[in-house]
Structures are given as C-alpha cells and as structure tokens.
Amino acid sequence: MNVATSADTGPLPEQAPCPRKxxxxxxxxxxxxxxxxxxxxxxxxxxxxMGAAFGLPAIAIATGAFTTSADAPGGVRxxxxxxxxxxxxxxxxxxxxxxxxxxxxxxxxxxLGVPLAQAVVTSGSRALRDAVMSASGVLANFGGVPxxxxxxxxxxxAGVLTTRLHLAARGWSLYSFWGLVVVYLYFxxxxxxxxxxxxxxxxxxxxxxxxxxxxATSWQFWRHVALPVLAPSLLGGYVLLFGxxxxxxxxxxxxxxxxxxxxxxxxxxxxxxxxxxxxxxxxLALSVDMVVVAGAVMAVYVPLQRRSARWLx
Amino acid sequence: xxxxxxxxxxxxxxxxxxxxxxxxFLVPLACSVLFTVDVPGRGFTLGAYTGILSASGFTSSxxxxxxxxxxxxxxxxxxxxxxxxxxxxxxxxxRPLLEVxxxxxxxxxxxxxxxxxSGVLRWGPQxxxxxxxxxxxxxxxxxxxxxxxxxxxxxxxxxxxxxALDAGMRAVDVRTLMEAARSCGASPVRAVFQAVLPNxxxxxxxxxxxxxxxxxxxxxxxxxxxxxxxxxWIVGIGGSQAQLSVxxxxxxxxxxxxxxxxxxxxxxxxxxxxxxxxxxxxxALVPQESAT
Numbered sequence: 033m034n035v036a037t038s039a040d041t042g043p044l045p046e047q048a049p050c051p052r053k054x055x056x057x058x059x060x061x062x063x064x065x066x067x068x069x070x071x072x073x074x075x076x077x078x079x080x081x082m083g084a085a086f087g088l089p090a091i092a093i094a095t096g097a098f099t100t101s102a103d104a105p106g107g108v109r110x111x112x113x114x115x116x117x118x119x120x121x122x123x124x125x126x127x128x129x130x131x132x133x134x135x136x137x138x139x140x141x142x143x144l145g146v147p148l149a150q151a152v153v154t155s156g157s158r159a160l161r162d163a164v165m166s167a168s169g170v171l172a173n174f175g176g177v178p179x180x181x182x183x184x185x186x187x188x189x190a191g192v193l194t195t196r197l198h199l200a201a202r203g204w205s206l207y208s209f210w211g212l213v214v215v216y217l218y219f220x221x222x223x224x225x226x227x228x229x230x231x232x233x234x235x236x237x238x239x240x241x242x243x244x245x246x247x248a249t250s251w252q253f254w255r256h257v258a259l260p261v262l263a264p265s266l267l268g269g270y271v272l273l274f275g276x277x278x279x280x281x282x283x284x285x286x287x288x289x290x291x292x293x294x295x296x297x298x299x300x301x302x303x304x305x306x307x308x309x310x311x312x313x314x315x316l317a318l319s320v321d322m323v324v325v326a327g328a329v330m331a332v333y334v335p336l337q338r339r340s341a342r343w344l345x
Numbered sequence: 346x347x348x349x350x351x352x353x354x355x356x357x358x359x360x361x362x363x364x365x366x367x368x369x370f371l372v373p374l375a376c377s378v379l380f381t382v383d384v385p386g387r388g389f390t391l392g393a394y395t396g397i398l399s400a401s402g403f404t405s406s407x408x409x410x411x412x413x414x415x416x417x418x419x420x421x422x423x424x425x426x427x428x429x430x431x432x433x434x435x436x437x438x439x440r441p442l443l444e445v446x447x448x449x450x451x452x453x454x455x456x457x458x459x460x461x462x463s464g465v466l467r468w469g470p471q472x473x474x475x476x477x478x479x480x481x482x483x484x485x486x487x488x489x490x491x492x493x494x495x496x497x498x499x500x501x502x503x504x505x506x507x508x509a510l511d512a513g514m515r516a517v518d519v520r521t522l523m524e525a526a527r528s529c530g531a532s533p534v535r536a537v538f539q540a541v542l543p544n545x546x547x548x549x550x551x552x553x554x555x556x557x558x559x560x561x562x563x564x565x566x567x568x569x570x571x572x573x574x575x576x577x578w579i580v581g582i583g584g585s586q587a588q589l590s591v592x593x594x595x596x597x598x599x600x601x602x603x604x605x606x607x608x609x610x611x612x613x614x615x616x617x618x619x620x621x622x623x624x625x626x627x628x629a630l631v632p633q634e635s636a637t
Contacts (some may be wrong), residue, residue, distance in 0.1 A: 041412070074431035075439055078424040082446055082503075083361070085496040087460025096464045098532065102471065115471075151362040166609070170601055176562045177576040178594035181583060182373045185591040192376040192383075221366075279454030282564035286580050296456045303463055303569050313596035316464060319457035327452045 047318065097320045101312035114317035123298055123318060130278055131325075137216040138273035142266060145224030146232075152225065153232045165229065168222035180286035183215045207288045215283060220273045227272060230264035231340055238344040262288070268336035275329035279322070295322060374595070381592040393592035400589060406578035412490065413574060414560035417498040418553050421506045424499075425552070429510055430537065433519045448505035450500050455565045462497055462570065488572060497566045504560050506552040513548020544613075554608040558601055 100111050115124065152164045166233060186193050187206045194200055205211060235258055243253040259266075281296035290297045302315035381393040397403055425447075432439040450458070469482030483490040519541055526536035542549070564576035573581070575597070583590035 052353075057468075071431035071436035071439060074427040075436075078443070079446065080430040081420075081499070082449070085512055086453075088448060088465050089458060091458065092464030092468070093461040109462065147358075147362050148366050151359040151366075157360065166605060167370075170558075170605055172440075173558050173562065173601075176464050177564050177579050178562065178597050181579070181591045181594040184376045184583075184587070186373040186376035190385075190587070193372070213536075219372070276564050279456070280455045281454075282562075282568075282576065284585065285568075286564070296454070299456045300569055301458055303460055315460050319453075319460040322454050322457045323452060326454055326457075328446075330452055343352075 034168045050059065088288045093316050093319050093323070094279070096313045098315035099313060114313045115320065117173045117311065117314050118317040118321055122293070123295075123314070126293040127321065128300040129209075129293045133212055133292075133294065134274045134277035137213045137220055138270050138279050140213065141217055141220035141224045141273050145221050145269075146228055146266070147156045148221065153229055163228075168225045171222040172219055172226060176282035177286045179215065179218055180283045183211075183218070184287060187211070187214070206300040207291050209292055212284060212288065212292055215287065216277050216280065219283075220277060221269040223273055223276060224269055228262075228265055231262055235261065251275045262340075264336045268333050268340060271329050271336070275326055275333070276312075278325060278329070287343055346445045365512050367606040374598070377591050377595050381595065385473060385590060392466055393588040394596075396586075396589055397593060398597070400582065400586070402578050402581070403593075404574070406573050406575050409490070409573070410561060410575040413494055413498065414557050417586050418497045418501060418556045420499045421494060421502050421556055424551065425456070425503070425510055426505055426542075426549075429507075429514060430541065434523055444511075448501050450604065451504050455501060455563075456495075456569075458497060458500065459566045462493065462566070466493070466570075486570075491570070493570065493573050493574065494567060494572060494574070497570075498556075498560050498563060501563075502556040503564075505559065509552040509555060510545070510548050513545050513551070516548075518542045519545075550608045550611055554605060560599065583619065 039109060081083055085193075096115055098244065099108050100107055100113070108237065152161055155161065182192075185191055185325065187199070187204070188194065189200065189206075191206070194204065194206075206215075239257055240253055243257055248256070279296070281294075281300065284292065284294055285297060285300065290301065299315050299318045299322070302311075305312075382389055382391060384390055384392070397554055407603050420619050428439075428443060453461070466482065466486065469479055473479045473482065485496070522544060523536050526540035527533070531539065560574075563574065564574060564580065567574040568577045568580070579593050580598075582593075
C-alpha cells in the first residue's frame with residue numbers, strides 16, 4: 033500500500049532507496065525471502081552442539097541405566113535391577129541423606145534469607161543494595177572447593193575458631209550433617225537474596241499504607257498481604273535452593289569425603305569403579321534418580337516463577 | 346510517637362540482621378586469612394602465599410583452567426549469539442525452542458552429566474575401536490588440552506549465558522538497530538558487528554564472566570573424568586599442605602571478585618554521555634520491542 037502511494041506521487045531523487053524499505057515495512061509479517069535461510073543456519077550449530085555434547089550423554093545415561101554393564105554375567109541386556117538397586121540399601125540412605133540435607137538447608141536459607149533481603153531492600157541505599165547483590169552473585173557461585181577450604185580453616189579440626197573457642201570439646205564437628213548445613217548456607221543464603229529481592233521490591237508501599245490505614249498491625253500486614261503475594265516467589269526460591277543443594281558435590285567432596293552419605297558422592301564413588309562387579313551401571317541409574325529430582329524441581333519452579341512475575345510486573 | 350518507635354524498632358532489627366549476616370559471611374574469610382598467616386609453632390608468616398608460585402602443578406593447572414575458560418567462552422558465545430540474534434531478527438518462532446534447549450542442562454546436575462560423559466567415553470573402546478571415530482575419542486581426552494571438558498563446561502554454562510544474553514537483548518531493540526544500520530547502507534555482517542554487538546557489550550561481558558567463574562571453580566567434571574584443572578589441584582594439595590590450599594582458596598575468591606569488577610567496568614559504555622543518552626532512549630524502545 034505504501035509502495036503504491038509513494039510510487040504514484042513520484043519519489044524524490046534522494047528517496048530513491050526508500051521504496052524497497054517501504055516495501056519491507058509493508059510486508060513486515062512475512063520476512064523477505066532473502067532471510068528465509070538465515071535463521072535456521074544460525075541456530076543449527078547450537079542444536080548440533082547440544083545434540084552431541086548433551087544429547088549423547090543423556091542417551092548414555094538413559095540406556096545405561098536400563099542395561100546391565102558389560103562385565104556382568106550374561107553380558108549386556110535390558111534390566112530394571114540397576115534402578116532397583118539405586119533405591120535400596122546404602123544408596124537409599126544416601127538419597128535420604130541428600131534429600132534431608134537439601135530440604136533442611138534450603139528451609140533455613142529461606143527463613144534467614146528473607147529478612148536479610150528485606151533489610152537490604154528497605155535500607156533505601158542504592159549503593160548498599162547494588163553492593164550486596166553483586167557480592168551475593170559471587171558468593172552464590174562460591175560453592176565448591178574454595179568454600180570447603182575456607183570452612184575447614186575456620187571450623188575444621190584445626191580451624192581458627194575450633195581451637196580458639198575449644199569447640200571440639202563441646203561436641204562440634206564440621207565433618208557432620210550439621211557442619212554441612214552451616215557450609216551450604218554460605219552459598220544458599222546469597223542465592224535466596226538474589227532470588228527474593230526483586231519480589232520484595234515489588235511489594236508496593238501503597239499496600240502497606242492501605243493496610244495500616246485499615247488498622248492492620250505490621251504482623252497482620254505480613255500475614256494477610258505480603259506473604260500471600262510473596263508465596264509463589266518464596267516457594268519458587270525454596271525449590272531452587274533445594275535443587276542447588278541437591279546437585280552440589282564439590283563442597284562435600286572436598287570437605288567431608290564420604291563420611292556424610294550423599295547421593296552425589298555415591299555417584300562419584302560408583303563412577304570411580306568403587307562398586308561390585310557387574311554393577312557398573314548403577315552410577316547411571318543413580319544419575320537417573322538425580323535427573324528425576326532435578327526435573328521435578330524445575331517443573332515446580334518454572335510455573336511459580338511465571339506466577340510471581342505476574343505480580344511484579 | 347507510635348510511628349517513631351516503630352521506625353526505631355525497624356532500624357534496630359535491620360542493624361541486627363546486617364550484623365549477623367556480616368559476621369557469618371566475613372568470619373570464615375577472616376579466619377581463612379588468619380589460618381594461612383598464623384601457623385602454630387611458627388608465628389606470623391607469609392610462607393603460604395610466597396610458596397604458591399613454586400608449588401608443583403600450580404602454574405600448569407591454572408594455565409590449563411584459563412585456557413579451558415577461554416575456549417569455553419568462545420564456544421558458548423559463538424553458538425549462542427548467532428542463534429539468539431537470528432531468533433530475534435528473523436524467526437521469533439525459534440525463541441521458545443531456544444529457551445527449552447538452553448534450559449535443558451539445568452535438569453541434569455553436573456554429577457549426572459559427568460556420569461553420562463564417562464558412559465559415552467566408554468563407547469569409544471567398546472564399539473568404535475576399529476573405526477576412525479576412535480581417534481576422535483582419544484583426541485578429545487588429550488590431557489594437555491581436554492576438549493571433552495570444554496564440551497561439558499559449555500553445556501553447563503549454556504543456561505547462565507543464555508539468561509544473560511537474552512536479558513541483554515530484551516533491553517536493547519536489536520531489530521531497530523539492525524534496520525537502522527542496514528538502511529544506512531551497512532552490510533548485514535557490518536550491521537551486526539558495528540551496530541548490534543557494541544550495544545550488547547554489557548550482556549556479552551556478563552555472559553563471559555558467568556562462564557569464566559563457572560570454569561574457574563569447576564571441580565566435579567574435571568575430577569571425575571581424571572583431569573587436573575585448578576580446583577582439582579587445590580584439593581590434591583589440601584591433604585599435604587593445608588595452609589597452602591587455604592591460601593589459594595582465598596586468592597581464588599579475591600580473583601573472582603577482581604574479575605567481576607573488571608567485567609563490570611568493561612561492560613559500562615566508555616564515556617558518560619552515551620550512557621545517559623541510552624538511559625533516556627531505552628524506555629522509549631522497550632515498549633516497541635515488546636510489541637513485536
């Protein structure tokens with residue numbers, strides 16, 4: 033349409049390149065033929081890479097978990113025994129240990145992280161907020177080896193606090209379930225602050241004022257207004273922390289070895305060949321267990337994230 | 346009066362929370378430093394820090410990790426940027442597909458991923474020993490530069506880098522930039538490199554930093570596949586030289602922090618005026634972009 037009008041009135045010489053542009057505008061919903069091949073070509077390398085670097089290992093897990101390993105009597109055949117083994121005996125203890133550790137440390141991080149985020153968000157200082165958020169960004173990724181060693185130096189057997197405060201005599205041990213909880217909080221708390229701060233910023237000041245004008249106490253405001261609005265974000269954050277703690281391996285491996293039974297260290301043990309003959313594929317079955325849990329976490333987290341985004345918009 | 350006491354109450358509560366959090370996060374760091382300089386029986390010494398450079402394996406493992414990080418960043422950006430740009434510019438229908446593909450690694454924890462990798466690597470000797478593919482299997486496991494680690498790290502970094510780049514492209518109207526550059530006579534390649542990518546500098550830097558931080562701290566995949574990147578080396582020396590390993594841990598945290606500052610500074614526009622101009626222009630561009 034535009035092309036027709038500009039052609040009728042006769043384009044000025046300097047507008048000469050314009051008709052093509054206008055033609056493009058007019059056909060905006062349908063991309064020009066010249067580009068038709070471009071997008072698939074640009075996306076193809078990513079898809080091919082994911083097929084090879086992610087798809088192949090995924091196939092290896094999926095097939096390996098349901099077949100016997102090559103050194104088993106009778107050779108490779110389909111079986112469910114790997115999966116059955118992976119939820120019995122020592123493996124069940126490890127799975128339960130992982131779930132308990134993740135659930136508890138994620139709960140503590142949620143309960144402690146919300147006041148911390150609220151204190152930062154309501155401080156009114158932009159600089160403080162930015163500093164805390166970037167520090168949280170680093171600390172949330174600080175999990176792993178450096179974290180383990182920092183805590184060994186602090187609360188380990190020869191740690192600075194342990195020796196100075198004689199904690200060992202009072203029954204403290206870093207290399208225990210509760211020791212791991214204390215360490216895990218170090219990266220879970222910042223992660224919670226990162227996750228929940230945008231939601232807390234979305235709490236409109238007007239809501240608090242409206243509640244107060246209606247005679248609500250601070251407690252009633254939190255109980256009836258803020259927490260229901262925050263509930264999807266809180267639950268989403270909790271689930272994310274759970275998943276993060278559940279998947280963590282390096283921290284526990286560098287710190288306690290396998291003195292606290294965890295699913296991740298069982299997989300690592302099994303991968304290192306530390307299994308009975310013929311059970312080589314149990315590691316892959318354990319991986320399937322982990323993927324199922326992580327998949328469930330994402331299935332809960334993504335809809336909750338969408339829901340809380342609606343309130344924050 | 347009630348308002349005053351209430352506010353004072355809030356302030357007191359906020360201070361207590363900040364103090365407790367500050368203690369929890371700073372004490373382990375302070376104690377780590379103390380642990381490395383105050384050795385029982387020898388008093389104050391900086392031996393742990395001066396001994397780092399001469400420790401066997403330090404330079405080689407750090408160099409290996411930095412090389413792996415560089416390769417991973419190049420690979421991740423090289424795969425993601427064209428795909429995301431294409432999805433923004435020409436094929437919006439590809440965007441949900443990209444989001445799903447790039448989020449898939451979140452469902453597979455790194456321990457499970459490495460189990461899959463070791464499964465695949467076992468196929469080499471098991472099924473492919475008489476085919477040319479076997480050479481590939483050997484080559485990717487070369488201990489001098491294990492390509493297999495680059496592949497695994499790229500998969501793990503993909504969700505982080507995707508989020509960073511996607512957020513960056515949301516804030517800048519890529520399509521208008523591209524069209525403006527094209528109508529000024531730029532070729533598509535020139536438009537991308539001189540108009541679009543400079544405007545995405547912050548997002549590119551952010552994605553690179555996240556990838557770098559991931560590779561620097563990565564232990565699981567390297568250790569379980571039997572390679573010796575930096576984190577694996579730290580754990581290795583931890584058994585015999587506790588002071589040294591803690592000193593390296595402290596330094597690696599400081600290094601990460603310094604890198605974060607460098608990347609944050611680099612992702613800012615060079616002069617102040619464009620920044621202000623962009624801040625003003627951005628709100629006008631965003632609604633247009635979200636309408637498309």
